[in-house]
Amino acid sequence: MLGTYYYHHIIRKTIVAFGTLFNDIHIQHQNDSDQVISDMKVPLAYGPMQKFLAKIQQQEKLNKPVAITLPRMSFEMTSIRYDSTRKTSVTQSFKASDGQNLKKVYMPVPYNIGFELNILTKLNDDSLQIVEQILPYFQPAFTLTIDLVDSIGEKRDIPLNLDDVSFRDDYEGDFSERRALIYTLKFTAKTYLFGPIADTTEGLIRKVQVDLYTNTDIVSAKREMRYTVVPDPIDAEPGDDFGFNENWEFFNDSKTYSPTQQKDI
Amino acid sequence: MALNPFFLQGSPTEQGLVQDLVNEHLRMFGIEVYYIPRKLLKTDNIIREVQSSKFDDNFIIEAYLNNHEGYSPGSDIMSKFGITLKNELSLIISRERFEEFISPFLSEIIAGEPSYSPGEKLVFATRPKEGDLIFFPLGERLFELKHVEFENPFYQLGKNYVYELKCELFEYEDEEISTGIDEIESTLSDTGYITDLKLVAFGGSAQCQAIVSPYAGVNEIIITNDGYGYTRTPTVTIDPPPDFTLDRSLLLGATSLNRDISKATAVAITTSVGGVKSISKILITNSGYGYIDPPKVRITGGGGTGATAICGITTNLITRIHILDKGDRYYQPPTITISGPVGGGTTATAITKISSGRVSEVLLVNAGSGYTSLPTITVSPPPIVGFGTYIVSEEVTGTLSGTSAIVKYWENPGKDIDKILRVYLNNGTFNVGENIVGSASSAIYTLKSYDLDATTSDNYSQNDEIQQEAELIVDFSESNPFGTY
Numbered sequence: 001m002l003g004t005y006y007y008h009h010i011i012r013k014t015i016v017a018f019g020t021l022f023n024d025i026h027i028q029h030q031n032d033s034d035q036v037i038s039d040m041k042v043p044l045a046y047g048p049m050q051k052f053l054a055k056i057q058q059q060e061k062l063n064k065p066v067a068i069t070l071p072r073m074s075f076e077m078t079s080i081r082y083d084s085t086r087k088t089s090v091t092q093s094f095k096a097s098d099g100q101n102l103k104k105v106y107m108p109v110p111y112n113i114g115f116e117l118n119i120l121t122k123l124n125d126d127s128l129q130i131v132e133q134i135l136p137y138f139q140p141a142f143t144l145t146i147d148l149v150d151s152i153g154e155k156r157d158i159p160l161n162l163d164d165v166s167f168r169d170d171y172e173g174d175f176s177e178r179r180a181l182i183y184t185l186k187f188t189a190k191t192y193l194f195g196p197i198a199d200t201t202e203g204l205i206r207k208v209q210v211d212l213y214t215n216t217d218i219v220s221a222k223r224e225m226r227y228t229v230v231p232d233p234i235d236a237e238p239g240d241d242f243g244f245n246e247n248w249e250f251f252n253d254s255k256t257y258s259p260t261q262q263k264d265i
Numbered sequence: 266m267a268l269n270p271f272f273l274q275g276s277p278t279e280q281g282l283v284q285d286l287v288n289e290h291l292r293m294f295g296i297e298v299y300y301i302p303r304k305l306l307k308t309d310n311i312i313r314e315v316q317s318s319k320f321d322d323n324f325i326i327e328a329y330l331n332n333h334e335g336y337s338p339g340s341d342i343m344s345k346f347g348i349t350l351k352n353e354l355s356l357i358i359s360r361e362r363f364e365e366f367i368s369p370f371l372s373e374i375i376a377g378e379p380s381y382s383p384g385e386k387l388v389f390a391t392r393p394k395e396g397d398l399i400f401f402p403l404g405e406r407l408f409e410l411k412h413v414e415f416e417n418p419f420y421q422l423g424k425n426y427v428y429e430l431k432c433e434l435f436e437y438e439d440e441e442i443s444t445g446i447d448e449i450e451s452t453l454s455d456t457g458y459i460t461d462l463k464l465v466a467f468g469g470s471a472q473c474q475a476i477v478s479p480y481a482g483v484n485e486i487i488i489t490n491d492g493y494g495y496t497r498t499p500t501v502t503i504d505p506p507p508d509f510t511l512d513r514s515l516l517l518g519a520t521s522l523n524r525d526i527s528k529a530t531a532v533a534i535t536t537s538v539g540g541v542k543s544i545s546k547i548l549i550t551n552s553g554y555g556y557i558d559p560p561k562v563r564i565t566g567g568g569g570t571g572a573t574a575i576c577g578i579t580t581n582l583i584t585r586i587h588i589l590d591k592g593d594r595y596y597q598p599p600t601i602t603i604s605g606p607v608g609g610g611t612t613a614t615a616i617t618k619i620s621s622g623r624v625s626e627v628l629l630v631n632a633g634s635g636y637t638s639l640p641t642i643t644v645s646p647p648p649i650v651g652f653g654t655y656i657v658s659e660e661v662t663g664t665l666s667g668t669s670a671i672v673k674y675w676e677n678p679g680k681d682i683d684k685i686l687r688v689y690l691n692n693g694t695f696n697v698g699e700n701i702v703g704s705a706s707s708a709i710y711t712l713k714s715y716d717l718d719a720t721t722s723d724n725y726s727q728n729d730e731i732q733q734e735a736e737l738i739v740d741f742s743e744s745n746p747f748g749t750y
Contacts, residue, residue: 013738020739024732045347054343058725064456068348070436145740176412
């Protein structure tokens with residue numbers, strides 16, 4: 001039953017969109033005269049990775065002179081859960097265009113994707129600088145518009161909910177252990193998963209034509225006036241910013257429009 | 266007296282003998298390490314941490330390596346923050362040697378240190394301090410003192426003779442490390458938050474010449490409605506002149522190559538303000554000639570609507586400016602200056618566009634009036650010729666941005682080849698096209714390009730990759746709010 005191949009990269013896109021929120025956060029350090037002596041962009045990366053890749057990328061020279069460079073942030077996906085509160089009828093569908101053909105798309109399935117953003121810093125003040133630049137934007141959600149299915153240009157607003165902020169500061173203990181300052185921010189992205197997208201025989205309506213008659217006898221009456229409307233530009237797609245061209249025509253040639261022949265006879 | 270007075274528990278001479286033996290052993294079986302004291306630049310006495318530090322002194326001292334079997338296994342840790350090294354080192358140094366050869370110098374440092382809190386200074390000279398660094402030359406690694414054990418061995422003959430320094434690999438942030446020791450500087454030259462600036466030294470000026478027409482042409486285009494929705498550059502069309510039979514020989518500066526210049530042409534420049542994409546200005550590429558009345562200006566395409574413009578005409582104006590020499594190594598569009606008409610009139614104004622470091626186009630903002638002879642056109646030269654050799658650990662400053670940084674590495678592969686200046690501790694962002702001046706060396710070169718983000722050298726950062734992918738899928742029509750400090 002299942003098995004129609006499709007892959008919209010929706011979860012990957014959600015990961016990228018989540019990550020990009022935090023990829024331009026800076027911290028600054030001052031000297032004793034409060035002059036800025038250093039402005040650092042905090043490095044960000046997706047946490048999980050192949051171990052051999054980490055070795056050859058981050059420890060190309062086996063002999064690293066320092067333990068790690070700080071601060072740095074990492075994020076990772078932690079869960080995928082169905083969200084029954086956003087459920088819609090499974091039989092509903094809508095039409096979308098891929099630019100050439102009309103497609104039939106079933107309503108997407110709501111899923112919550114859990115994320116964790118971890119911040120590792122050397123100084124408490126660094127953590128506070130970073131966290132203060134993030135928290136005010138989440139009340140408790142910040143909404144991103146993501147092109148979830150690019151073939152049909154399906155953009156969806158995905159709220160990112162900040163669920164929890166916690167931190168670990170291991171400053172106690174003997175002096176054999178180093179202090180570790182890690183802030184953990186937990187988020188939920190309320191995204192949608194789309195199933196396969198089917199072709200449909202239906203097309204986009206690109207022209208509407210209405211003929212007007214002077215009496216209600218539909219057998220003998222002849223059209224007297226015709227109203228036609230087409231999009232402007234004529235090749236506009238549903239998502240485009242387009243207008244309409246309207247046209248009124250008047251006739252006294254006693255003809256009638258034949259829908260089958262698509263001409264006046 | 267509780268103790269037997271006939272037995273000594275350690276006389277000063279005995280203690281001195283033991284200390285000498287310890288010193289002798291350390292000199293025979295030890296290794297030389299660099300002791301690098303920490304200098305404090307900024308402290309916070311509420312959340313109690315040292316926020317900025319500097320390491321610019323060093324002292325060589327012999328130390329016995331207590332790691333008989335090397336670092337403990339499993340020192341390389343894979344974490345969610347990438348690879349972290351947990352290597353630890355235990356060194357034994359002579360107490361007497363430290364106090365006699367390092368402490369006097371450390372005493373001088375104390376005077377210049379800021380107070381941690383009123384009346385309290387964190388720097389003292391009497392013993393090795395936690396937080397100071399040790400450069401371990403065998404592994405070319407930088408260790409931080411985390412604990413100083415001073416009672417092991419425990420009061421032999423009533424005195425302690427050594428310090429055991431328990432160290433772990435340094436966690437590097439943006440501390441200034443400029444010891445002046447080549448071995449240390451080269452080890453750290455590609456470590457930390459570094460920025461590679463691409464610098465250039467040589468460039469050539471662009472040269473332009475005008476065509477002046479006695480006939481009437483379009484001298485200025487005025488936007489009467491800037492429209493909206495212009496996601497692409499719209500096409501600007503100006504009606505042709507009615508008379509094509511005018512004598513071309515009266516055009517000053519025209520050559521046989523400039524045949525089709527009677528019809529005025531222009532280009533639109535779009536802008537985006539508050540998410541509305543409209544037309545900001547229309548600039549003349551060719552004023553045309555032979556017009557009797559101001560022609561109509563039509564703006565089409567570009568995905569937008571509503572923009573309208575009108576134009577004025579005048580005689581004795583600049584028809585167009587053609588580029589004789591595109592110059593070289595421009596990183597910002599140069600300014601172009603046109604001399605005024607002799608005997609009065611309106612001075613023409615223009616702007617330039619560059620492509621691949623060369624002037625690609627000259628656009629007239631106003632074609633002027635009253636020109637009866639060819640004006641003199643001056644294009645500002647590209648950045649000045651660079652010279653000098655930057656010195657590692659000197660401060661460099663951008664002449665326009667005022668941003669400063671500390672040099673980590675300088676590479677000058679030769680004439681006409683991009684030079685690399687690796688810096689850290691940037692206190693802002695540099696401007697492409699500005700000159701970077703060394704404070705000690707006086708070296709000066711022009712910034713061609715650099716990655717706007719100071720990144721760590723260990724390939725951890727994915728900021729750029731994430732940004733590039735996100736630009737394809739995230740609709741940031743209101744821009745990323747997480748973008749500024």
